[in-house]
Amino acid sequence: DAGVIQSPRHEVTEMGQEVTLRCKPISGHNSLFWYRQTMMRGLELLIYFNNNVPIDDSGMPEDRFSAKMPNASFSTLKIQPSEPRDSAVYFCASSSTSSGSNEQFFGPGTRLTVL
């Protein structure tokens, strides 16, 4: 298996622009998680889906952030408009409820820089 795939790996944009991050979970996994990593706050959950349904989005910073999972093999995280404080590494992770271990597999991350 190719593992969790994220794109782009790096994104540099200017304040006010729309940013879309993409994630392809491991085939057969039915849970998907978006995390953000910053120096100040460490790793934080933004949102997660079970069977394509958003379960908890309380970690989404504000209305500028939105996430979708239109099918089992694709999810997007959108920031509109972006701000410099959104600069961080965004990780997508997936897991399978059938595994019984709650082990999450992480993608390589998208490093976002907002100028």
Add this chain to the structure above:
Amino acid sequence: AQSVTQLDSQVPVFEEAPVELRCNYSSSVSVYLFWYVQYPNQGLQLLLKYLSGSTLVESINGFEAEFNKSQTSFHLRKPSVHISDTAEYFCAVTLSSGNTPLVFGKGTRLSVIA
């Protein structure tokens, strides 16, 4: 709610010396415990996990961690470190019921000195 405390933000250690990275957690319900490792500019990789059973769990590269319920700890140890162990290590918990998010500690940066 669950929380994780990693007591040391940075741990420098000489090559071939032993190391312990400390982790304490808080939860009112049953949890699973994990250690993840992050090498520079990479994603997180699972190092080891405790779900149930034996309180001592081991990884393939010589790390081990012991679950201590009374002290709510899950410290990570290695008897002899290598340069290649230099990385950031994250302790995390998740509820043992259902596929729920990980709650991470702030991380410990292990620097192995030649």
